[in-house]
Amino acid sequence: MTTPSVSAAPAHYAVDMLIVGGGINGVGIARDAVGRGLSVLLCEKNDLASATSSASSKLIHGGLRYLENYEFRLVREALSEREVLLSNAPHIVHPLRFVLPHDKNLRPAWMIRIGMFLYDHLAKRSPRLPGSRKLDLRKVPQGAPLRTSLHTGFEYSDARVDDSRLVVLNAMDARERGAHILTRTECVALRTSGGRWQATLRDVDGTDITVDAGILVNAAGPWVERLQRLAILAETGETESATPPRSKLRLVKGSHFTVPKLYEGNWAYILQNADGRIMFVIPYQDQYSLIGTTDVVYQDDPSAVHISDEEVRYLCDIVNSYFVKQIKPSDMTWSYSGVRPLYDDQAGNASAVTRDYVFDVSGGKEGKPPLLSIFGGKITTYRRLAEHALEKLAPFTSKPKGWTATAPLPGGDMxxxxxxxxxxxxxxxxxxxxxxxxxxxxxxxxxxxxxxxxxxxxxxxxxxxxxxxxxxxxxxxxxxxxxxxxxxxxxxxxxxxxxxxxxxxxxxxxxxxxxxxx
Missing domain, CATH: 1.10.8.870 (Alpha-glycerophosphate oxidase, cap domain)
Known part of the structure; x- marks a missing residue:
């Protein structure tokens, strides 16, 4: 018996919504939309989660450091979504305790205590996630791997996730509800006709597929502006824009690597650095510690992103300033990098650029079909992003409200x-x-x-x-x-x-x- 091949896609589709991009935002919107009764097709030029969505820190978290930038709405939403995912995907989302060693030369203790209080109380927190507490690192196991000069620490709760499986599970549920999911199929051309989008998709074998869609959702991640320009030219009928709009996209590279595990224990560390950034050391697959991430402005090809020697040294130096066990670049067993497609809020520091999501909606009037482009976002809040996207598109759909908050993902119904x-x-x-x-x-x-x-x-x-x-x-x-x-x-x-x-x-x-x- 041979494994059935992926069934050949029809040559033409007519749907309510075409989504370009098979990362977490694209599949999240596909799942939500098809569950509201819309006909949906999603195309992804590579594999699902083959770019940014499989290159995260593997965390479902509120974003403790975002409190410093007064992003209270983002943190509150992320903390609320943490609870949703712990309930709806318990097989791939698990509670994790974090230890923050305190360095008095960096953030003051009073600031950390206030941050921990807000983190505990900005959103409802289930008993599965104990509240924060202060630690005497000289008396608890969490202090043993750390330098003896570190006496005080703080502990709080967040969660870990298998990021690429989260993407796949959303895509599976969308397909089960009727969505068409076409992987290794790129959107190569767009035009408009009769107030609808006419898209040409090309699969990995070179076969062209045409899609007639009422709404286009641009969830292309680092390639969001490339598709947006293609759509704008389709609407105007031009072949090239004389005055390209100012870029709203800021690409920021984040890199991680693993080393043989630095300590025995099922907790993670969040480490402060003198440049104001924080980084994580996370238990990974029993044998390793996962270390990251960096924030580096990126201007090259997103598909060719990789960790640099400078990033490796940067991460090693931070780890070595806290841990008794020292690491060096040659200890690295695996590395990965991703490009975050953030909304350019003109922040001078890449670390300070908002991780919140921003929608750019155009069309919907004068015979022009609606286009929604997504900038920013984080894996923790993908479900709310999808709900908000459908709210933005509500004038063009007239479909019922959201439903995903209490719906388990495939395999999560235990x-x-x-x-x-x-x-x-x-x-x-x-x-x-x-x-x-x-x-x-x-x-x-x-x-x-x-x-x-x-x-x-x-x-x-x-x-x-x-x-x-x-x-x-x-x-x-x-x-x-x-x-x-x-x-x-x-x-x-x-x-x-x-x-x-x-x-x-x-x-x-x-x-x-x-x-x-x-």
Whole structure:
């Protein structure tokens, strides 16, 4: 039996809404819109979450440092969304405690205490997230990895997330509700006709697809202005604008890397630096510490972004100023960088540029179809961004209000939003599965894990073993249900096994995918 190929897309679609961009904002809007009764098509020129949305700090957080810039609305909204995601996606969103060592030469203690108080009280907080507290670092385990000169710290709650899986799950739910999700399909041309958008999409094989859409949503991330210019030229009928508008986009690069874990413990650290920035050290996949992020103004090709030697040294220096265990660039086991498409609010410092989202809405009058372009945003608030986008477009849709606040994402419908209890039940049902495989399957797929394992009664029933507990049955699922096409899709954006996989595992996957693609 061969794995079914991704079904060929029709040559033409007519929909209410065309969304360009398969990052978190695009799939979030697709899910919300189709759930309100709109017909939706989303296209992504690469894989889902192949750019900014898989290059985050892997956190669902309010943004403690944004309080310094008086962005109280953004922090309140993010803290509220933290609770929503803990309830609706408990398999991929988990509580995490953060320790902030206090350096009296940087922010004063009174400022940190006020910030912690606001963080605890700006939005409703569930018992799953204990409040903040002051620590004597000389008397608690959290202080052991740190330099002895650090005596005082503060501890508070936030959450971690598998960012690329969050994107995929939103896309899956959108598709289940009727949306068309076309990956590896680029929007190459736009024009307007009869008050509607006429788009030409081109898939990876070079086949053109036409889309007739009433609304165009530009969720292209770092490429948002490129698509916006294409749309403006389509509306005016010109081939080139004589006076391009001032750019509203500010690209800021954020880089991270991993090292062998710096400490034993399931808490994270948030570290202050003399330049006013903060950075994180986060437990990652049991064996590693994830370190980041940077804020560097970026003007090159977003698809070619990578960490620089200067960024590596910068992050190493901050870590070494706090931790007893020292790190150097050669300790790095993996690195990644992403480009944040922020709204240019004219802030002088890249770190101070708002992370809030801004919509640019045009058209909708005089026969011009509506266009909504998205600048900024953060992964924590993607669901509210989607709701606000649909509110902006309400004059053109006349559809009911939002519904996603209480709707679990695929796999998140476990009793009491308790992944540990569900994993224990899953392990009893499939007692022949290794514990590590149980934890990974439930942690990635939640209740969908039952559909992957199905009626199997032994490891042999799962098919070919690619290594690290990844079996053929799971790979088939990823191809058939999650748009996976390459070994990179599977190892780095679906299973997160890439950090542990060797070249042989990647090659086995590549060979299997080639042999089973019909």
């Amino acid at each position: 009793p009491n939003a308790d992944p540990a209890a569900y994993a224990a039940k899953f392990a009893r049902r499939y007692e022949w599965l290794p514990e590590s495989v149980v934890q990974r399957l439930v942690g990635a797929y939640g209740t969908l894990a039952e559909g992957i394992v199905g009626g199997a009664t032994s490891l042999h029933d799962l098919g070919l073993d690619f290594g690290l507990g990844l079996y053929e049955r799971e790979v088939r699922w990823l191809v058939e249900h999650e748009w996976a096409r390459t070994a990179e899709d599977i190892l780095w954006r679906r299973t997160r096994l890439g950090l542990h996989a060797d070249d042989g595992m990647s090659q086995r996957l590549t060979t299997w995918l080639e042999q089973n693609r019909t």
